[in-house]
Amino acid sequence: MTFRKNHPPKFSGDYDPEGDRLWLAETEKIFEAMGCLEEHKVPYATFMLQGEAENWWKFVKPTLAAPRGVIPWNSFKDKFLDNYFPRDLRKRKAREFLDLKQGNMSVGEYTAKFNELLQYWPQYQDAWNEEGLCAQFENGLRLEIQQAVSYMQITDFNQLVTKCRIFEDKMKERQTRGFGGPQRSHPF
Template sequence: MTRTRRGIFGDDAGGNDGRGNGHEDLPPPPHPTPAEMKAQLMETQRAMGEDFLVTKPPVFKEAEEPLQSDEWLNTIEQKFCLLRLTEHLKTKYASHQLHGPAGIWWSHHRSTLPRDAQIAWNQFKVAFRGHYIPPGLMSMKHTEFMRLTQGTKSLTEYLHAFNNLSRYAIEFVDTDAKKIASFKRGLSPKLMKTLANNKCATFNEFVSDALTQENQNNIYTASKNRKRAFEAGLS
């Protein structure tokens, strides 16, 4: 039987432990059984899942605008940057945040795949974007932006619609000059005439001037209406 010996400062070449006492070589630890490996893997995944939930990932149910779907996807990916997850676990945790109509969609999509299929994160993103952010819908939103006008909306209502739709036509709003030109294009004729030669350098300054002008126009219109009502009462 093989024995090892240790010298005063450790094993010497002769294997002497300095006390004349030998000890048998320790056997290597036994390999974990498949059941133990599975239990260990499940425990690791459970801990990672708890870490993911600590980041407070947003729930996704449905989106009124396609870019809301894209924003959710980007937020989830930012959460993943804080953790060390496999591509398959990313899909598992993200799909856990799909509730309501989105959860139903995922269940239906999942049923079209093999029962034990491991779905990588990129596969999830392709399926998610294909359902919630199809190119045709993005094109429709782009056209809606190009046709947007103030019409009967107040300037604040027009600004809200402009900011919402401009996200689908970034090439027309990626500088202040382009943004002002696009915004000015849809103004009511009355405001357009007043602000045609406005020289504001920033979009926020232009909107501020437009709001001031709209308020002045409203005061003038209200004054005229009161005068007409007064004159009509005298006649």
């Protein structure tokens, strides 16, 4: 079985919402890499369930009966997330995304956290809206960076991040020169 050659992780159903979501993401990554057919996804993934998760699947499987016996991957995924990464936790993560502020993080660290939490933003799930994404990113930036880039009205996310990083680097450079650079003497 090609799926097993990719060393898919086992899933036992322990309470670890982030780990549970990561198991699902890793499984989907393997499906994509191997060009897995829709009708094989659920059987392959459920083969990796063990313990409590295997018992959960035995209970849930009959509720997902589908034509020709093929359970759609999205149906499995929805049931899985409802059980192992419940709606209240997804809402909390969405709120964390909307409230995210750069604070003391570098632009790079802020971007990584932004991208990590982005998957929980419901609007991102429905349709890609890059202008809204840029507005949300800008909203969380430190004031001096926000003021430097907002007038540009950048609607390309990668370009916005690049401009923010450049500005941050120039600010650091200016601070370094101002405090540790060569001092001018004033002849009197």
